[in-house]
Amino acid sequence: MRRPKALLAALLATVLVATGCGAGPGTASDGPVRLLVFGAPEELAAYRTLIEAYGQARPGNEVQLIEASDRKDLLARLATSVAGGAPPDLFLMNYRFYGQFAAKNVVEPLDERIAASEKVNPADYYPVAMEAFTWGGQQLCLPQNVSSLAVYYNRTLFAEYQVPEPKAGWTWNDMVGTAIAMTRDDRGVMVKGTESEGAAVRPAVHGLGVEPSIIRVAPFTWSAGGEIVDDPDRPTRLTLDTPTGREALKNLVDLRQAYGVVPTDEEVEAEDDESRFANGRLAMLMSSRRSTTTFRSITGFEWDVAPLPVYQDQVGVLHSDAYCMTRGAKRKDAAWRFLEFAISAEGQEIIAATGRTVPSHIGVSQSPVFLDSSQPPRNATVFLDTVPTLRTLPTVSTWPEVEDVTAGILENALYRGDRLDDVIRALDEQTRPLFARGEHG
Structure with a gap:
């Protein structure tokens, strides 16, 4: 871990x-x-x-x-x-x-x-x-x-598995359903659930790659009508203890813990999500434009991008x-x-x-x-x-430290399944001191 x-x-x-x-x-x-x-x-x-x-x-x-x-x-x-x-x-x-x-x-x-x-x-x-x-x-x-963030997807795999491609206006639930349909074993058969729930084999292709970070949680919290901090200009604390924040966090964790559509921690350590996508072993990847230069070297399949799914409104980070x-x-x-x-x-x-x-x-x-x-x-x-x-995310001087601390907590939540209440408590307690000594523009 x-x-x-x-x-x-x-x-x-x-x-x-x-x-x-x-x-x-x-x-x-x-x-x-x-x-x-x-x-x-x-x-x-x-x-x-x-x-x-x-x-x-x-x-x-x-x-x-x-x-x-x-x-x-x-x-x-x-x-x-x-x-x-x-x-x-x-x-x-x-x-x-x-x-x-x-x-x-x-x-x-x-x-x-x-x-x-x-x-x-x-x-x-x-x-x-x-x-x-x-x-x-x-x-x-x-x-x-x-x-902005977008969802890169392997069009060749979608055609092979006869799964409809992502399109504008799709919801978070649509994305989860698509990721489940695209998680396959080496025979092309759907792999349902996590290993702990009795999935027969490890997937050869995972449905989705997503970084467990605050910058991935933010747009979905905003899309649901919530905020990630108490004051975007002069933040003093994270506000992921709200219903919208809790929902965004739970849905992120469920990608691994409930559905098994994202690779395990060990798999990501062995092959990062960008490499996994380029190698044809990841059907979708949530990333920014910077991945495009790397993916343009792909010759084995066709790929494209779709907008982020929505909760209520389309919001990007x-x-x-x-x-x-x-x-x-x-x-x-x-x-x-x-x-x-x-x-x-x-x-x-x-x-x-x-x-x-x-x-x-x-x-x-x-x-x-x-x-x-x-x-x-x-x-x-x-x-x-x-x-x-x-x-935009806050530009408080200590924001890099906030991202660093929250990344470790969210990684443990996604891959280890830490209790949501404990995750939210740790996020709040460990970042408040960072906000307190931050300087603002």
């Missing part, structure tokens, strides 16, 4: 305080602009494509890609480099995680540069993504994407990454020139063509570059249809 991951809070707090809020204001230095990112190999290839195009369009302007191994590594690298007085000029980060750096004055506000720019007009971008990166009334970062400039950047003007290019229509067309993003630039998102039906997913409009329904 997996336990909560070791938190980065102590490291981040120590190094950020030690820096006195960042290094000096240097605006010029020799060498390339340094950009810190993380991602799967296909994602990193997309950023290299963008950098190469920038070099061709702007000869003499160099950008060095610094590749973190994962999000935890990116956060640690950023914190320690700031502490050492040698931060990257730019970093790419999800809005859920940048608050800890914004609160310590590590991020350079961009308002003046945006106002003077001939290439970046805030009106060209989806407001929900722009607003996610405001802190203290200032625009700290500029978003490259405005993704924002997944958005933005380019942020550090206050201690040594080449701020050069960094801004690359940031302008990356965020402009030209830059967003390049990265969108790789499949990585749902462009935050409205015009690019509605163009054939993104909606190209010759590249999967064919139903890319699912991501655009969801934009008006997107809601």
